[in-house]
Amino acid sequence: MAQSLLANLADLERYVQVAYYEEIAEKYAYFNANSNGAITLVNASVQGETPTNGFFAVNTSNGGRRDTTASSAYTLAGLVQSTFKSIVLPGYQLDATSVSALKQRGISVESYATNAGASMARNQLKQTFSAAVSALVGGILKSSSSYNDVSTASANNTASISNLVDAKKKFGDMGDSFAALIMHSKAYYDVLKEIGASSVSAQTQIAQGVMLSGKLTDILGCPVLISDCTTLTVAATSALPAYYRSLFVVGGGVQIKEEVTVPMNSDLRTDLQNSPIYSLVEYNQELLLKGMSYAGADEPSDATLAATASWTQAATSIKDIAGVALISQ
Secondary structure, eight states, rough: OOOHHHHHHHHHHHHHHHHHHHHHHHHHHHHHHHHHEEEEEEEEHHHHHOOOOOOOEEEETTEEEEEOOOOSSHHHHHHHHHHHHHOSSSSSSEEEEHHHHHTTTOOOHHHHHHHHHHHHHHHHHHHHHHHHHEEEHHHHHSSSEEEEOOOOOOSOSOEEEOHHHHGGGGGGGGGEEEEEEEEOHHHHHHHHHHHHHGGOOOEEEETTTEEEEEEHHHHHHSSSEEEEGGGGEEEOOOSSOOOEEEEEETTSSEEEEEEEOOOOOOOOOOOOGOOOEOOOOEEEEEEEETTTEEOOOOOOOOHTTTTTEEEOOOOGGGGGGEEEEEEEO
16 A cells, blocks of 8 residues: 555656646736736746745745744744645645545546646735735835825725826826736726726636726726735724725836745655655745835735835835825725
8 A cells, every 4th residue: 555655646746746837837927918017926937037035935835924034944843834734725635545535536646636736826826916915005005195095085985987096196297107906806896886887898817816807907008907815905993994905006016036846745654554745835935026125024924014014115206116006995
C-alpha cells in the first residue's frame, strides 16, 4: 500500500503543478488585459520576473502574511504550522484513504489533481486581487483631498454618475487618466438603477469574484470592475449606515509581483501508508502602490493594508497617487 501511495503521489505532484501554472498564466494574462493596467499582476514563474524587495509574503491556505524584512527568521516550524492548519478546499490532500475512495468512484488521480491545481491558481488570483484593492483603499483614502464622501449626506448619498464624476474632479486636468473603476456590487447596482436597466449590457467574469461591466465602461470612459472585496465596504453601526468605496485607479496604480513555488509536503509519520500529503502554493509578493510607501505593521492582513495609517504619501500632489475614491451608502 505504501508503494502504491507513493506512486500516486508522484502523479499528484506532476498534475497539480502543470494545472496550476497553466491556470495562472491564463488567468493573470486575462485579468491584466481587462484591468487596463490599473492593477498589474506579475507571476515570476510564468512571466519571467522575480521580485526582490517585497514587503510581505503570503500563504494561500490561510491568507497569513509576514514581513519579509523582519529580523526574525521564518522557521520551518512556523511554515509548517501556518501552512497546514487550514486546508480549506478539496483536492489539496491525498492519503491512502482518499486514493481508495477515488478509485471506488472511478476518479483518476490525474483528474483529481488537475482540478486541485487549477483551484489553487484561481484562489491565488482572488487573494492577490483582494490585497491590491486593500492597498488601494488605504493609499487613496490617506488624504481627504482624494475622495468624495457623500455617505453621511441627507440626500444623494448613494453611488451615482454625478457623485462618481465629482470624485473624478479631484484629479482636475488629469481626470481622464484613470485606467479603471473598481466598485462594490451594491454601489454598482445603484448606478445601474439610475441609468435604467434597459441600458445595461452584459457583464463578464474576469476572475473569481470579479466582474467587468459593459455599459458603465462606455459612460465613465474606463473599464469598471465589480467586486465584493471586504475592504470596499464598512459595516453599519448603531450610529452610521453601511458605506461603500468606489475607486478610480490610474494606469500603474498598483502592481504585485510574485515568486511562486508549488511544493509537495508530507506530514511524516511512522505509518507511511496513512501519511497525508499536501500540495499547496507558497509565494512571496512585492506590492508597489503609486505615490505611497508602506508604513504598516508586520504580517499585514487585508484590513491592515486598507488602513490609512499603513501608508505614507510620498508624492507631493494627489494627481501623482494611485487614484481617487467615492464613499457612498
